[in-house]
Amino acid sequence: MDDLAPPAADEASVAVYELPPDDPDALPALDENEQDAQRNGTLLLQNATWFCQLRWIVAGVLTAAGLAACFPAWTNRFGVQLPPSWLLISAAVLAVANSGFLFMLTRLPPDAHAGPLRVHLWCQIVLDLVVLTAVVHSLGSYVTYAPVAYLFHIILACIFFPRWESLGVTIVSALLFGALVLLETAGILHRPPALFAAATVAGMSGQSVWMWQLGSLLAIWAIIWYLASRLAAELRKRKRELAAANRRLEASSAERASHMLQTTHQLKAPFAAIHANAQLLLNGYVGPLSEPSRAVIEKIAARAQMLSQQIQKMLQLANLRSQSQAKPSLTVLDLRKMIQREVERIEPLAAMRGISLETSLEPVLVRGSDDYLVMLIDNLLHNAINYSYDGGCVAVACRQTDRTTACTVIRDHGIGIPADKLPRVFQDYYRTLEATQHNKTSTGLGLAIVRLVAQAVQATVRIESSPSWGTRVTLLMPAVSDDTSSG
Numbered sequence: 387m388d389d390l391a392p393p394a395a396d397e398a399s400v401a402v403y404e405l406p407p408d409d410p411d412a413l414p415a416l417d418e419n420e421q422d423a424q425r426n427g428t429l430l431l432q433n434a435t436w437f438c439q440l441r442w443i444v445a446g447v448l449t450a451a452g453l454a455a456c457f458p459a460w461t462n463r464f465g466v467q468l469p470p471s472w473l474l475i476s477a478a479v480l481a482v483a484n485s486g487f488l489f490m491l492t493r494l495p496p497d498a499h500a501g502p503l504r505v506h507l508w509c510q511i512v513l514d515l516v517v518l519t520a521v522v523h524s525l526g527s528y529v530t531y532a533p534v535a536y537l538f539h540i541i542l543a544c545i546f547f548p549r550w551e552s553l554g555v556t557i558v559s560a561l562l563f564g565a566l567v568l569l570e571t572a573g574i575l576h577r578p579p580a581l582f583a584a585a586t587v588a589g590m591s592g593q594s595v596w597m598w599q600l601g602s603l604l605a606i607w608a609i610i611w612y613l614a615s616r617l618a619a620e621l622r623k624r625k626r627e628l629a630a631a632n633r634r635l636e637a638s639s640a641e642r643a644s645h646m647l648q649t650t651h652q653l654k655a656p657f658a659a660i661h662a663n664a665q666l667l668l669n670g671y672v673g674p675l676s677e678p679s680r681a682v683i684e685k686i687a688a689r690a691q692m693l694s695q696q697i698q699k700m701l702q703l704a705n706l707r708s709q710s711q712a713k714p715s716l717t718v719l720d721l722r723k724m725i726q727r728e729v730e731r732i733e734p735l736a737a738m739r740g741i742s743l744e745t746s747l748e749p750v751l752v753r754g755s756d757d758y759l760v761m762l763i764d765n766l767l768h769n770a771i772n773y774s775y776d777g778g779c780v781a782v783a784c785r786q787t788d789r790t791t792a793c794t795v796i797r798d799h800g801i802g803i804p805a806d807k808l809p810r811v812f813q814d815y816y817r818t819l820e821a822t823q824h825n826k827t828s829t830g831l832g833l834a835i836v837r838l839v840a841q842a843v844q845a846t847v848r849i850e851s852s853p854s855w856g857t858r859v860t861l862l863m864p865a866v867s868d869d870t871s872s873g
Contacts, residue, residue, distance in 0.1 A: 400855050401805030405812060405837060405847040430503035433546050434491055437510055441484045448477035448521070472524030476517050483513050507546050511539055511555055519562045523575065527566055534606050536563060541613045545620070653697055661690040692829075699831040718866050719754055721784055721792055722747040728763045729782060732771060740777040748785040750792045751866040754843045762839045765832040766796045766859055772825045773857070774800035792865040799856040800824075808851060812837040820853070 452473030487510055494502065518535055525532040536559040543555035569575035664687035666672060668680065675683065729743055736743055752759075770780045784794040803811060807818050815830040822828075840847045845863035 802853040803851040
């Protein structure tokens, strides 16, 4: 079988995941709906409560205007003629609906998800738009600036909702106002008296009407400014909070990393000493051991070796992530010799479990760091051995697929990885349940190191795997031609 070939047609169950070489810290996101609900619930609850408070003010203004309109002799002196019934009914509808909205908000838990709150806000906005359409009709849909008030809810929708939902509010506003104009034009809906009819009758059609128009326009501008400035203030506040939280997280992360490095460095030598002394005991340098004593010391040696390996990988991972770490010097390396050296180094471990190593290595030159490539190949080989079945086979191949690309493939026939878990295997300490049951000594850091090294050497890592098929890891990296290396 050609280990560099893609899966055959009858291997449809094999899942494929390719690690992006330019974003080593990219991790699979949570479900978008669940993530949105967890993130936006509290913010939407605050906005819905604020919206209800704002509605009390609007209801109060409409009530005051309606009561004033009940005394036409007084309002006519100011050159306006208001329809009291429309204003008072609109105020009453808003007040009753707002009480219901507030009651529903009190029944929601503080950590309510975004879904129910979004529906709640939509109900508020649609009701407000219907009431606003009635107010626009009562004030005059043609001769006043009242239709501009639809902008209030469009701005609020931009605060509350994502872009496409705010577009939906804009469409609803346009449909309601368009329907109002059509009904008035067709004569189905009777037009109330014009807002400035009293000014015309009183002979104040010039200056008085102009002042009322200017005053209403300035009021609309003031309200739009208030809503837009509130949005900008919220954004600035969130930005400051995020910046402060980010500074705290960076400081905490740096502190934890420093403690971790100090601790691991301090533990590395004691565990190495424990393992060395245990080997001395097991090899009989201090006299013969009874069988119970040998069994206990073997467990101590195995555990000390496993912890030493974990400490080594933790240090490798920390060094790879260190901002102060100097970039490795790049030289032209013989990938075949390097892989062969690592295969020979790991053969004793494979032989202990009866696992055979088959190699098909062709000459290929790459530009990279010897230490980094050793880490990369070593971790991939250890993974293939660790998750193979006893008596199995691991195939290792490398060749230059074209003038610019070197391809390395490590193929095992082991336990494989379920398709839904494949994108997560590059996370720190992540291990599938199947991997934990098969090999209890693995650290869960090997592929995390592979992820960082692959990014450093500009390599692409592709994993093909299935529980019934095993795992194939393909490593693609820039090759160096002979004439380039000699020049």
